[in-house]
Amino acid sequence: MKKLSLGIIVATSLLGGVVTVPALAADNVQTADEFRTSKLVGSKVYNNANENIGSIEDIILKPDGSMDEVVLSVGGFLGIGDKYVGVPFNSLKVMRDNGSVKITTDATKDFLKALPDYGFFKS
Secondary structure (H helix, E strand, C coil), rough: CCHHHHHHHHHHHHHHCCCCCCCCCCCCCCCCCCHHHHHHHHCCEECCCCCCEEEEEEECCCCCCCCCEEEEECEECCEEECEEEEEEEHHHEEECCEEEEEEEECCHHHHHHCCCCCCCCCC
16 A cells, blocks of 8 residues: 555656645654553542642643643542542643653642532533
8 A cells, every 4th residue: 555655656656746745743752751641541549748638640732733621530449439520730740750751739638629510412
């Protein structure tokens, strides 16, 4: 398929046609300051005292691809009684800690539990 596409481009160029390439290309390599959402979802979130205060349930994106908010699961025990709350992504500090991702926030567990329940759009 790659050879066929290249052949079409070369043939069109030789015939004097104009070839436009869509601007769909992205970086080919993840850098050290980038994080995979698949590794963030399910990650524990810690407060400033290094206490586990919840976990990332989901990440909400805007239509332009930017992150809108993060949905945290707080207040439950072993998946029972969880409450989902939304917080701005920039309220979390995401870093690497000995090869794994560590997520912290200045918020307390009580503050997060007091937030209104997050409402997912039902499609």
